[in-house]
Amino acid sequence: MTRIVAYRFKVVLFGATSSPYLLNQTMQYHLDSQSSRLASTLKTSFYIDNFQRCYVDPRDILCERPLIQALMLKANMPLAIWTTNAPLNSNFTEIGIHDYLSLEWDTVNDTLNVKLPPELEISHSHINTKRKVMSLISSFYDPIGLIFPLTILGKLFIQKLWMTDKGWDTPIDPEQVQELTDIIKRYKGLEQIKVPRNVHDGSQPAMHIFADASNLTFGLAVYIVTQEGNSRLLTAKARVSPKCMLEIDESLTFPKLELTALLLGCRLAKHLSELCPGIYASVTVWFDASTTLQWVHNSKSNSLYVLNRVEEIINIKLTCNLNLRHIPANSNPVDLASRGVTVRHIIENKFWLQGPPWLSPYITELEQGDPDALMTPDLPDPPSEDPLNDDSSDDVAPLPRPDFVSSRGQQMIKPVPSRKCC
Template sequence: MCDSERSEVGLTQLRRSRAVRKRQITMLLKMLDESPESAMYHQTTSRMADGGFTLRSWVSNNAALQREFHNDRCGTDHGSSSEKVLGYQYYPATDTMCVSRMSPVSTEGTATKRKVLSQLAKVFDPLGLVTPALVSSKIFLRKLWLAKYAWDDPLNEEHCQEWQTISSNVQQLTNFSFQRKTIDSDKEVSLILFSDASQTSYGCAMYAVQQYDDHCNSNLIFSKNKIAPIKSKSVPTLELLAVFLAFKCLFSILESEKFKVSSVTFGIDAQIVLSWILTNKVKAKNVFARNRVKDISEFRVELEKKYGLDAKFRFIPTELNPADLVTRDVNIVEFQKKFQFWIHGPDFLSSTFVWPQRELGCLSPVNGALASNFALQGREDKSTLPTGSAVAADEAADEAEAEVPTAVERPERAAAVRCKERLRHCN
């Protein structure tokens, strides 16, 4: 075979390779089970070599593969115990990850809006693992915009002191370590999405729950936070936006990861928002809220049609809602105290299986029963949600129209880091 023919065959094989299909690659992360990992390494290396590409800097949390990489002289040679992966530092030896360290704030010169934004932009957390600790920085940036600083205007003394506190907290985020493995690929997953809002921000947190014989495992897989628009909005409107945001994140995760999802449940601590969603009706004269409820209804239909999943909506007390942490200023000390609650969710997800029950005065008896009585997969309650003909709640919110929220940044690449088996290869 001549060189040109060999090259053409190599390129054909390269196009067929799962590793490079529809992607331009500078770094590849692949999560594999035990059996095919070595074969995948040799096959990918061979096919890429046929196309004229040399794969290098392989690293794995599997000791046998690490030795093989070393013998083939294609492993990492920088001498560091960690690898940079999508804004995180990944430690193969422990299969853990943390956010990359932000350089210390320079004491030379005066702080400006440009310098503040430049420093905060260095913290890249696409999975939202440390979202609660970053809310204060987003709120601070909005303060600077409202104060009408030019890009290079020096900040006043009050804002300088606040910036020093925020930057100190952000630099300590590297002390928080997260297990990369969150899901067993051979078991079904129940996705639980909590949402919440305050006057300053709204957001959601998504947890993957897997049931075993005597317990459940619950792990945070994604969170998202947005600052409330400068134009004043009512809290119920922002709570509704949080549910809308949670749906957008849900579809992004489902599209990017092919794990087996058995159920999807939304935990909401605003009874009026539950009433809107469960009845498909908004009694207030609020066109925006009605449109968002319509969007959520369409999301539910799409979820059923595309994935065969029926979204359920349940009431969650505020003190048990982890999404509450992404709606307010949480300093590093409070984040440390609530770290386990944040990464695993409320205890009932991992132990009792049963959703907490509360009196729901704002909901009709039918909707109240559906929103408070719920057990995770494998238990007795598998009732369906009511249609728009259900009795509407008596309470309604007095709200002004809000602006349509911006689209959610797609977390496909980031979600691939944590949502499967132990990390085997990255180069």
């Protein structure tokens, strides 16, 4: 009888489903065992195997780097490939374009952009089965949600494809191939979308969250507006609704979906406020459902579904001092997901990357208004014209590029642990 020999990994396997969790717990355990202020700070500075942190003074980078290296070396996790947008010349990689959480980070201009999957750079004619479609759509890694009006189209296509009950390797119909081809064409020039990493200049900005829902998707978009009136996209989230929600549950009406979107927006506002306490001068959640507004305002409904969500929205509103505001649907940038935008439109039109043009003038008026009011009567209504029809391509004055700080902040370093520690 052949003797069975057992082999055991002596390091965490890189690439397994459980690897990110095991790596994170290992680092958290190591940092918890270190009784230093630096170790406590590093607990919130890692994303998988990437370390990132923002500094006010670039000289602090040079002072802390050997301390961070020594701290992580105690766990046999040496940090390598240090990158920064600060003007430093001390064993950092050369300035230019670097990989950053599967995005491209231009350290010269301090911008981020989503990379085009290699499959699309060569050819997509071979993508004709469910397995290959899933692989292609999943290759668009956009953790911040910079291009979700584009990526959501692929997710909706997967949902539609899933309803056909085709096998993983069964060729899809010619109509579906053509639909996929049309979606892929929208990704042309994706690498040209450049988003500033630094969204504010260090002063207390205002945070504006837009929420929207349909029977297909839930969407959120967060904009940071500085005291000078400059607006930039911070992050965006999108979720595909369960197929035919309105048809499966007759009691689940469209206003209830809008209420769910508003709740998700309030939860995101709470998360960002707790992540950076004291940073934002005001936090406002915008939505375009008047029925939802009345539910939250009156707190009266015969539906338990509505009452539970209204209760949580009100609790978040009171604890985080949120402002809830109503806008027309065509002034909601999240609505772009259902309109079929292209890369060219996102680049040339400021609506997605900078928010509605009327957003900045609202800051002063909102801060002077009653924070407990759901709607302030004396505020002028946002313009009703469709911003998508605005063909203006005039550039907005760019944000001043300060020398240092953060929340995607100012001077930033990014060391990456070597693969052998994963």
